[in-house]
Amino acid sequence: MTVKGSVGAGTGQFAAGSGGALRLRAAAGYRWLLLVFLAAGVVQMFLAGFGVFHLHAYGLDAAAGDSALDPHRTLGFVMGGIAIVILVLALVARLGARAIVWAVVLVVQTDLLQSLLAGLGDDSAVWGGLHALDGFLAIAVAAYLYGSARAGSRGDRVRAKS
Numbered sequence: 001m002t003v004k005g006s007v008g009a010g011t012g013q014f015a016a017g018s019g020g021a022l023r024l025r026a027a028a029g030y031r032w033l034l035l036v037f038l039a040a041g042v043v044q045m046f047l048a049g050f051g052v053f054h055l056h057a058y059g060l061d062a063a064a065g066d067s068a069l070d071p072h073r074t075l076g077f078v079m080g081g082i083a084i085v086i087l088v089l090a091l092v093a094r095l096g097a098r099a100i101v102w103a104v105v106l107v108v109q110t111d112l113l114q115s116l117l118a119g120l121g122d123d124s125a126v127w128g129g130l131h132a133l134d135g136f137l138a139i140a141v142a143a144y145l146y147g148s149a150r151a152g153s154r155g156d157r158v159r160a161k162s
Contacts, residue, residue: 022092023092023093023094024093026089026092026093027089027093027095027149027153029089030086030089030090030093030095030149031146031149031150031153033082033085033086033089034086034142034145034146034149035146036082037079037082037083037086037106037142038139038142038143038146040075040078040079040082041079041135041138041139041142043075044072044075044076044079044135045135047069047071047072047075048069048072048132048135050068050071050072051068051069051070051071051072052068052069054068055068055069073118076110076114076115076118079110079138080107080110080111080114082110083103083106083107083109083110083111083138084107084111086103086106086107086142086145087100087103087104087106087107090103095149095152098148099145099148099149102141102144102145103145105141106138106141106142106145109134109137109138109141110138113134114131114134114135114138117130117131117134118131
């Protein structure tokens with residue numbers, strides 16, 4: 001027996017019982033966490049700009065200036081954790097291969113590439129520029145995942161009504 005539901009990107013078919021309810025909650029949590037990730041991305045851009053211009057107030061080599069980027073660094077690690085939870089929710093909700101692959105890309109971008117590029121950016125500005133570019137791409141991936149989830153959710157509701 002199957003029950004119609006809202007999964008995000010998928011067929012909208014669930015097995016009856018608690019597994020279907022779990023998948024519905026996971027899909028809803030997935031969409032909400034993507035929104036949180038996107039909002040955090042906007043704050044992250046502000047914190048990066050704030051930190052860089054705060055560095056100039058102390059001088060680029062001042063020890064006190066390094067702490068200017070601490071909020072940006074901390075939020076980046078939080079976003080990496082959120083990306084992992086997004087991936088887990090995509091797996092639990094069984095959102096499909098495309099959503100899962102892009103969620104894996106988001107985890108790699110936020111948990112691996114961002115730290116690697118930021119560390120290399122201390123030695124060369126090119127890596128720092130790639131760090132910023134990867135940050136924008138991570139936000140683009142999250143926006144794509146959110147848009148796909150919303151479109152799938154709307155399509156499931158339309159199918160359920162007809």
